[in-house]
Amino acid sequence: MSDELLYHVEGHVAYLTINRPKVLNAISHELDDELALLWDDVDSDPDVWVAVLSGNGDRAFCAGGDISGGTGANPSRVALGGGLTGIGGTLRILRKPLVALVQGYALGGGFELAMAADIIIAADNAQFGLPEVKAGIIGEAGVVHRAIRQLPHHVAMAMILTGERLSAQSALQFGLVNEVVSVEELQETGRAWAARLTAASPLAQQAAKDAALSRAGYPLEVALSTKFELIESYARSNDVVEGRRAFQEKRSPIWTGS
Template identity: 60%
Template sequence: MSSGILFEVDNHIARVTLDRPKALNSIDPEMDAALFEAWAEINSNPDIWVAVLGATGEKAFCAGANVSGGTEGDGRRMALGGGLTGVGGPMLTLRKPLIAAVQGYAIGGGFELAMCADIIVAADTAQFGIPETKVGIIGEAGIMHRAIRQLPHHIAMALILTGDRIDAQQAERYGLVNEIVPYEKLTETASSWAERIASASPLAVQAAKDAVLSRAGWPLDVALATRYEPIEAYAYSADRIEGRAAFAEKRAAQWSGR
């Protein structure tokens, strides 16, 4: 991996950590490239079942981007956050579940990166904000489109139009975060969520994520009538056979992710 992030895999869980605390973990081209490599590895490695995105330092999860439009060094064009956000370049779809562990400032592109996660665990120090209008910078509007879909309409509009921030307690009240914990327990709690997800069938989890997100903006009748390839493929997997056997034998399943 390039510098700018830490990456490790243990017991089917990948941990991606933004590692520029002196810059409030703001995303530069080198970090973007490193994140792209991390997401690509998570997607392609069948032994990775879930990922946790965190950051070093207590002050900030991520203060956004200090560049726009992805990387410059190798000529590869990607969206902010290693392709995850869809801002400034082609969007990368992460097929595995992603948990964001957020502390301190999550603003601008950092807020958007957190919203790309499936589960958000927040430290009680977390603050979420969209500062573009306050500082007079409007470029890519991805964060606004995500906010209006993940927050109540008037709450999102207030954030967008004023540039003000909401704290962790407000974020939980509005359904943005799943759990609030003291900063000292943030890593432990995010890991607990990851372990709970990893205890389920990884292929079933991935198929469920694909089905839900691929039809999230469609009418219900279309979503119900859609055939989902990952779900159909799961019917022929070793994990499906193991799941049935474990249920019949009243034991814990031993998933292989195959």
């Protein structure tokens, strides 16, 4: 693992930091490969229940893909963001809850990467944008699809068609982010959200996330009538027993993720 991607685990939380502040944490092909490997680790490690993604420095969370080596697409390479955006490769859905801590610029593919998270905490200096049309770079239009789904239609279309940015407060107003804090409070707020998330059963969270996302584009009656493998598996887990016992004993549950 290079020093351009920092990774450590505390408790049940994996912290990933894109460490390329000189290029606004833009993601190179090599960094995509490293991110993909770490997402494998996050998903496969039973002791990791939550992941928190951030960018180093105050200027940017991520300015998208690093195009300094050219814009030509390599069909065999990992999708931007280690697969989470699905831009330029196969889309990957992380099984564990993901929190994105966004400061400064979150542009293009970096904006997409933030939107791939389940929870977004923004610093008050955050700016979200899709600048592709201003630069005349649109590729296969991968960068437009999340915005039109996560923002009000006309807000998203204005961003897509003008390349103009959305402030942190506007993002909060439109429901794109969960919370706006000062730059100085961003990391601590991320830890607080991680603590809130790890207070819940990790297996229940993973089952709920899978059910919610896998049927998000389906009619309600289809979603309601679907049987979900992870939910059925969770019903036979130790965490179900612990949850019931803790409720009866009027105490906080002690989850094992088993």
